[in-house]
Amino acid sequence: MRVGLFVTCLIDLMRPEIGFSVIKLIERAGFEVIVxxxxxxxxxxxxxxxxxxxxxxxxxxxxxxxxxxxxxxxPSGSCGGMIRVHYGDLFGDDPDMMSRFGRLRPKVFELTDFLVNVARVELAPGEFSGPVTYHDSCSGLRELGVKTQPRALLAQAGVALTEMKDCEHCCGFGGTFAVKYGDISTAIVDEKCANIGASGAGAVVLGDLGCMLNIEGRLRRTGDTATRVLHIAQVLAGDV
Known part of the structure; x- marks a missing residue:
């Protein structure tokens, strides 16, 4: 079976190593990956x-x-949500495009959803040590129903999870929202960073690079150089 990997702009430009972790995971599950x-x-x-x-x-x-x-x-809830949910709005006035989209849509999966519900992977415990906390990205959670999948994979990999307060709350990124409404975005991410710190975990794991860059950037700007901010693909592939 052939998997087309939609790398996403932010992974391609900012964290290409995450893309290689994603490829490793999908190939280990027995699929051919095409980029x-x-x-x-x-x-x-x-x-x-x-x-x-x-x-x-x-x-x-x-x-x-x-x-x-x-x-x-x-490997991003926001891009996956755009493709699966909002393309239908863009193609709504074009029956031919809607027909093509209707065939594509059921084949589009966020990474952890694919690994759990399509590939049905069984991961062996890895070498990652120390507790992590998990941030649920808005689009992955609310548009694609990604909630239990990453947690199930972390448990398979033997990673100890400590849930933070308000793990489902926004990190304040929201794409262009963070640029247009910087003060509001900062207040939201400050609350997220405080909840990460209060969890006692040494790392926050997530599945959306926009959230990752926003949280990591704020942690570093406020003096936290110790808390690791990791994409779940990196943890599951053993690349951290």
């Missing part, structure tokens, strides 16, 4: 900013590049 080299953005920033024409162009491009695969895996 279409011409892929770019899913269109979410344009869509959220009201630029529907640009978002539609990017959605059509993504559809062309990925509809050939048996599955499409996205």
């Amino acid at each position: 279409p080299p011409a892929q770019t953005c899913c269109g979410q920033p344009a869509y959220n900013s009201g630029e529907r024409g640009l978002a539609r162009d990017l959605a059509e491009k993504t559809l062309r590049e990925f509809e050939q695969f048996d599955y499409i895996v996205v």
